[in-house]
Every structure is written in C-alpha cells, then in structure tokens.
Amino acid sequence: MDRRNFIKLSGVGAGAIALPMSGIAVSAEQLLDKPMDISYKKKLADIALNAAKAKGATYADARIGRYLNQFVTTREVRVDNIVNTESAGIGVRVIANGTWGFASTSNMTPDSVAKTAEKAVAVAKANAKFQTSPVVLAPVKGVGEVSWNTPIKKNAMEIPVKDKVDLLLSVNDAALKNGASYITSVLFLVNEQKYFASTDGSYIDQDIHRLWAPFFATAVGSAGFKQRNGLGNPVGMGFEYLDGREEDKIRISGASVGYKNSYDMVEDAAAAGKQLQAKLKAKSVEPGKYDLVLDPAHLMLTIHESVGHPLELDRVLGYEANYAGTSFATLDKWKSGKFNYGSEIVNLFADKTQPYSLGNVGYDDEGVPTKEWDLVKDGTLVNYQAIRDQVHMIDQKESHGCCYAQSWRDVQFQRMPNVSLRPNEKDISADDVIKDVENGIYIAGRGSYSIDQQRYNFQFGGQLFYQIKDGKITEQIEDVAYQSNTQQFWNSCTQLAGKSDYRLGGSFFDGKGQPSQVSAVSHGCPTTRFNNINVINTARKV
Structure with a gap:
C-alpha cells in the first residue's frame, strides 16, 4: 500500500507521512528469527560507551534496536499487499562540551560501533560552538541488567499469514453482506526489540508488541455515499486482542458502539454494513x-x-x-x-x-x-x-x-x-x-x-x-x-x-x-x- 492510499484511508494526517516502514523486505518467517544474543548486545554497548568516554563524552547512551513490521491489506475479495520489514542497528547519543551529539549505524561490528560513538562525540563538539548553555540532565539511577516484555498471549508474528488474510477477507465479507459497497481492511503488526545501555549503569532489554486492525467501509445509495470505520482500537497486545470476547463488547441501548480489551472485527464489520445503510437514510x-x-x-x-x-x-x-x-x-x-x-x-x-x-x-x-x-x-x-x-x-x-x-x-x-x-x-x-x-x-x-x-x-x-x-x-x-x-x-x-x-x-x-x-x-x-x-x-x- 503506497503512502497516498494510506493517508486517504486512515486519515492520520502528518503521522502517516512518516509511516515507519523503513528497513529491508524480509519473509514472514524471517520476522521470527532469533534476536541477537543479549551478552553480545552488552558487549557492543560497552564498546560504544567506552569509546565515547575516551573521546571526551561526559555522558553516553547506546540503543541497539531490531524493528519488525508486518502490514497486511485487503480490499473486498482480494489481497492488496503484504509487507514484512526488518531494520536493525545501533544509535549512540552523547554529551560532550555540554552539548548533545548523535550518530548511528547498521553495521554492528565492534570497530564500526566504536567509530560511530566517536562520530557522535565529534558531532557534539561541533554543535558546542553554537550552544548557549550546557545540557542539564536530571539524575537517573542505573538499574543494572533488567528486562521488560509486553505481556502478550499470542505473538502476532507467529500467526500464519494465511490466517490473517482469511480473517480480513471474512471481515470484508461480513461488511459487504450487510450493506457496505466497498471495504478495505488492514493489519498493522509491530515488534520492537530494544536494548538500552548508558554510562549511568543501566542495561535494559525490552520486547515490545503493538497491533492495530482497522477497516474502512463505504456504502453508496441515492443519498450519495457514507463511510464507517472500524471501532476497534490500536493496542499494546498480541493477537489475542482479536479473539473478540463477549464480555468486552460494548452495547448502549442495543447499539454496538465499541469494544474494551478484545475486538470482534467480523462482528464490527457486519454492524458497520447495517449502520451504513442506516446512515444513508438517517436525517x-x-x-x-x-x-x-x-x-x-x-x-x-x-x-x-x-x-x-x-x-x-x-x-x-x-x-x-x-x-x-x-x-x-x-x-x-x-x-x-x-x-x-x-x-x-x-x-x-x-x-x-x-x-x-x-x-x-x-x-x-x-x-x-x-x-x-x-x-x-x-x-x-x-x-x-x-x-x-x-x-x-x-x-x-x-x-x-x-x-x-x-x-x-x-x-x-x-x-x-x-x-x-x-x-x-x-x-x-x-x-x-x-x-x-x-x-x-x-x-x-x-x-x-x-x-x-x-x-x-x-x-x-x-x-x-x-x-x-x-x-x-x-x-x-x-x-x-x-x-x-x-x-x-x-x-x-x-x-x-x-x-x-x-x-x-x-x-x-x-x-x-x-x-x-x-x-x-x-x-x-x-x-x-x-x-x-x-x-x-x-x-x-x-
């Protein structure tokens, strides 16, 4: 799906212009490749921090990241696009001469990481010529080696692409059978594998998951056309969000108006079709x-x-x-x-x-x-x-x-x-x-x-x-x-x-x-x- 269509469909404005789909195209199977060993992440981070301090940095942090995205889009009875991307590298941020400097690289060899840290210090020193007052950092106590994970039950990346496509096509079918003339349905899946280290003494490994399952339905009638988007929410959860538990469905005076901690996307699409027909007739x-x-x-x-x-x-x-x-x-x-x-x-x-x-x-x-x-x-x-x-x-x-x-x-x-x-x-x-x-x-x-x-x-x-x-x-x-x-x-x-x-x-x-x-x-x-x-x-x- 190109940027123009995404902006048109989603209405998220300026945010869509910077849609984070950078990285290399990979297969769905490669999204499940084992991440870099945490001991090697620590080794690279220490190389960056030590190299920065050796060049005069008074503070440094390093972020090693592997960013995985999967986007599946369908339109009525067809699949429009499936995109899988992976981006990995290290960013080094420093303070030298009271000024911020930053540099990054996707080449995560020890020599490249050290040179990147040195470049960040050089950037800071160059920026210092224009700094009117030094950076003042609030203190943070180092936490040592810790980890944090999004508490998911189903890793969305592990769900077969066929199952995802089948779900979206079922969503489209439900909307079309109940009154929609057109529908696009989408899955956005994100996994951020992030490692942070700093000269404060922190080594933090985090595995973060997000999911969004929007659809955009339209009905055409004698009154023109009406639109109704999905009522599900983007969440920091795994694929279990799409289980659609009955207790999470919100009804007010009989109307289906939303969902809480899980989402029945097919039911919402069927309701959207009916509500679109009502929109065409509504005063x-x-x-x-x-x-x-x-x-x-x-x-x-x-x-x-x-x-x-x-x-x-x-x-x-x-x-x-x-x-x-x-x-x-x-x-x-x-x-x-x-x-x-x-x-x-x-x-x-x-x-x-x-x-x-x-x-x-x-x-x-x-x-x-x-x-x-x-x-x-x-x-x-x-x-x-x-x-x-x-x-x-x-x-x-x-x-x-x-x-x-x-x-x-x-x-x-x-x-x-x-x-x-x-x-x-x-x-x-x-x-x-x-x-x-x-x-x-x-x-x-x-x-x-x-x-x-x-x-x-x-x-x-x-x-x-x-x-x-x-x-x-x-x-x-x-x-x-x-x-x-x-x-x-x-x-x-x-x-x-x-x-x-x-x-x-x-x-x-x-x-x-x-x-x-x-x-x-x-x-x-x-x-x-x-x-x-x-x-x-x-x-x-x-």
Missing part, C-alpha cells in the same frame, strides 16, 4: 446547542489533540513551532497554580504503565522507569510532559519517563505518553451518564477533525451519531460535528462514567519533530458528558 442533524455524550473511542482523539499535544513541554517552549505549532498552555499559566483547564471533575493524567496501552513499556528510551503523574488535577493545570534535559526548566528534578525514538537511527526526544481522563470514583454506567440528557447527541468513533496551532479552537466529527431524547438513545442521525475551544469544552464536562466503563483508544502513527518521527500512544477515558456544546451540520453549505 441530518439540526444545528444548535446540545449536550454531548462521548464514547471513549471518540473522546480519545479529543484528549489527544486538546490535552496531549498542548501539554508537551517542548511544544510549550516553542521547539515544535515550525512543524506542529505551539501551545496555549504557556508556562505563566502553569506557574500561577490557578489556571482553570476544566471543571472540577476533570482529572487528566499521564501514564506509560497502563496494561494493553500503546505506550506501555518498563523504561523509556533514556532508561528512565515509566510512571504515572497528574497533568490536570480537579480542573487545574498542574504539570507537563518532560524528559531528562527538560525538567529543570519547570523546577523539577526527575524525568517523567516519556522519551522515545521511532528507530535505532533516530535520536530520542520527548514524546507524548498515554494521556487519559480519570473515571468517576462512583462506578456509574454509560446509561447513567445519558439518563439526565433531555436533548443531546451520542457520538462513537473518531472522525475528521481540525484544531489550531495552539491546540485551542477545534472541530471534531465522529463515526456514529445517535439522538438522545429524554434520557434515552433514539434514532441514528448524520452530518454531526461539534465546535469549541479547549477551556470551554473541558469546563462543560458535567458527568463521567465509572471504572467499569473506562476504555483505551489510541493513535498508531502520531507524528512530531523535524526530521519527522512517529510514535504510538493510547488515551483512556470513560463515557463522558459535555453540556451545551455547539453542533454544526457538515452537509450544509455556509
């Missing part, structure tokens, strides 16, 4: 003010754009202005200790330890143990997302553990961790959130969106829209998008469902930086209500 929304009840698979994107991005410290400081923009949540607002981000029930937090999440790892790409921390507490802005060389700028002494690089050849930098909305302490249901709504709209699934460069003014659409009348979901409607700004929106939050309704959504290809890199990140939340939000009709001409 168009009347513009106006509505109470919105947002499903987690929808709200995750609003969290990503209006909370995750504006609270990245490098964006706040202006480092991302040329590519991705800045942030309305400036340092003066945080320093005041009184900046009202949302209503008192809004508690937003960052956490790279959440099971099944895309960002779940034991250690970040600086060797910092991952953790949870608050960003917005009881509606007030309390923190940002920052890494070792940033936290001193916000008067903190400990990295938040959210540093990441998309591959061994890319230098690591601050990336968004999982950013989530805490559920209600009372374990109330989604139906409880809906029952007090007299005139509202229920929205499920992520759709098109637009948000300004400071992540403040925005507009969001979705996949499925249902009218809410007198506390109950009624008919399916169409052409819905809502407009607000970040503060106004989060201050309109009036009710949250509880822990049992809490679910993770996510972005598999989140772009940032120059040169651009992509990362994968999840966002958890319960079904949530927002009162008196402006809704427009996307089908009407202005």
Whole structure:
C-alpha cells in the first residue's frame, strides 16, 4: 500500500507521512528469527560507551534496536499487499562540551560501533560552538541488567499469514453482506526489540508488541455515499486482542458502539454494513446547542489533540513551532497554580504503565522507569510532559519517563505518553451518564477533525451519531460535528462514567519533530458528558 492510499484511508494526517516502514523486505518467517544474543548486545554497548568516554563524552547512551513490521491489506475479495520489514542497528547519543551529539549505524561490528560513538562525540563538539548553555540532565539511577516484555498471549508474528488474510477477507465479507459497497481492511503488526545501555549503569532489554486492525467501509445509495470505520482500537497486545470476547463488547441501548480489551472485527464489520445503510437514510442533524455524550473511542482523539499535544513541554517552549505549532498552555499559566483547564471533575493524567496501552513499556528510551503523574488535577493545570534535559526548566528534578525514538537511527526526544481522563470514583454506567440528557447527541468513533496551532479552537466529527431524547438513545442521525475551544469544552464536562466503563483508544502513527518521527500512544477515558456544546451540520453549505 503506497503512502497516498494510506493517508486517504486512515486519515492520520502528518503521522502517516512518516509511516515507519523503513528497513529491508524480509519473509514472514524471517520476522521470527532469533534476536541477537543479549551478552553480545552488552558487549557492543560497552564498546560504544567506552569509546565515547575516551573521546571526551561526559555522558553516553547506546540503543541497539531490531524493528519488525508486518502490514497486511485487503480490499473486498482480494489481497492488496503484504509487507514484512526488518531494520536493525545501533544509535549512540552523547554529551560532550555540554552539548548533545548523535550518530548511528547498521553495521554492528565492534570497530564500526566504536567509530560511530566517536562520530557522535565529534558531532557534539561541533554543535558546542553554537550552544548557549550546557545540557542539564536530571539524575537517573542505573538499574543494572533488567528486562521488560509486553505481556502478550499470542505473538502476532507467529500467526500464519494465511490466517490473517482469511480473517480480513471474512471481515470484508461480513461488511459487504450487510450493506457496505466497498471495504478495505488492514493489519498493522509491530515488534520492537530494544536494548538500552548508558554510562549511568543501566542495561535494559525490552520486547515490545503493538497491533492495530482497522477497516474502512463505504456504502453508496441515492443519498450519495457514507463511510464507517472500524471501532476497534490500536493496542499494546498480541493477537489475542482479536479473539473478540463477549464480555468486552460494548452495547448502549442495543447499539454496538465499541469494544474494551478484545475486538470482534467480523462482528464490527457486519454492524458497520447495517449502520451504513442506516446512515444513508438517517436525517441530518439540526444545528444548535446540545449536550454531548462521548464514547471513549471518540473522546480519545479529543484528549489527544486538546490535552496531549498542548501539554508537551517542548511544544510549550516553542521547539515544535515550525512543524506542529505551539501551545496555549504557556508556562505563566502553569506557574500561577490557578489556571482553570476544566471543571472540577476533570482529572487528566499521564501514564506509560497502563496494561494493553500503546505506550506501555518498563523504561523509556533514556532508561528512565515509566510512571504515572497528574497533568490536570480537579480542573487545574498542574504539570507537563518532560524528559531528562527538560525538567529543570519547570523546577523539577526527575524525568517523567516519556522519551522515545521511532528507530535505532533516530535520536530520542520527548514524546507524548498515554494521556487519559480519570473515571468517576462512583462506578456509574454509560446509561447513567445519558439518563439526565433531555436533548443531546451520542457520538462513537473518531472522525475528521481540525484544531489550531495552539491546540485551542477545534472541530471534531465522529463515526456514529445517535439522538438522545429524554434520557434515552433514539434514532441514528448524520452530518454531526461539534465546535469549541479547549477551556470551554473541558469546563462543560458535567458527568463521567465509572471504572467499569473506562476504555483505551489510541493513535498508531502520531507524528512530531523535524526530521519527522512517529510514535504510538493510547488515551483512556470513560463515557463522558459535555453540556451545551455547539453542533454544526457538515452537509450544509455556509
């Protein structure tokens, strides 16, 4: 699948441009080749660290990575493409003369690794001529030799390609039989085998797995065409996510609106076909003010754009202005200790330890143990997302553990961790959130969106829209998008469902930086209500 088609199908925008399919083409069997022996990884890492110190580095880290990808795409009754890639090498990052330097190589012989480390030091010394102040690193205690693995039950790389193709073609068949005119279904499978070592005394081996199984269905009728994408989520899990356990299926007023910790892709495709036919017949929304009840698979994107991005410290400081923009949540607002981000029930937090999440790892790409921390507490802005060389700028002494690089050849930098909305302490249901709504709209699934460069003014659409009348979901409607700004929106939050309704959504290809890199990140939340939000009709001409 070429880049243009991927962008068209997925709508992931800038992230898709940097789709991490670099590496050499390999067979599916080669994806299962035994990784490099850990003792040899340690030997190479020590060569890099020692060579860097010998040339004057005051700090050095080495990341040995093997990055495996498998992408399977189908269209209606045919297989479009199967791509298997492998990329392996080492990246060495150093501080010399108070300045960062970085170099990488795919030639992992001892001599090549040593020369790469020396090159990184030379880069740092050259950069030092332009450095106005030295790098300040928050201290990290070395953890010695440790390992961490995504707790998978089924390694997706071990599942035969035929079984994957059969699954996707069954998905397509279910959608077509139930009302879809066209459908594309996809499997994205990722395995990162990463080894990190640093002069702080850490030797960390991690085996990380991620999976995404989207589909994109279209129905054509007398009213034109309608689209409905899959409601499954990208996850930090193995192939067991596609087992589709009954207890993980989310139904509200009889409507199939999502899934929790497993996904029945065939069932979702069949529902999509029926819902597409309903979309073709559904009445168009009347513009106006509505109470919105947002499903987690929808709200995750609003969290990503209006909370995750504006609270990245490098964006706040202006480092991302040329590519991705800045942030309305400036340092003066945080320093005041009184900046009202949302209503008192809004508690937003960052956490790279959440099971099944895309960002779940034991250690970040600086060797910092991952953790949870608050960003917005009881509606007030309390923190940002920052890494070792940033936290001193916000008067903190400990990295938040959210540093990441998309591959061994890319230098690591601050990336968004999982950013989530805490559920209600009372374990109330989604139906409880809906029952007090007299005139509202229920929205499920992520759709098109637009948000300004400071992540403040925005507009969001979705996949499925249902009218809410007198506390109950009624008919399916169409052409819905809502407009607000970040503060106004989060201050309109009036009710949250509880822990049992809490679910993770996510972005598999989140772009940032120059040169651009992509990362994968999840966002958890319960079904949530927002009162008196402006809704427009996307089908009407202005």
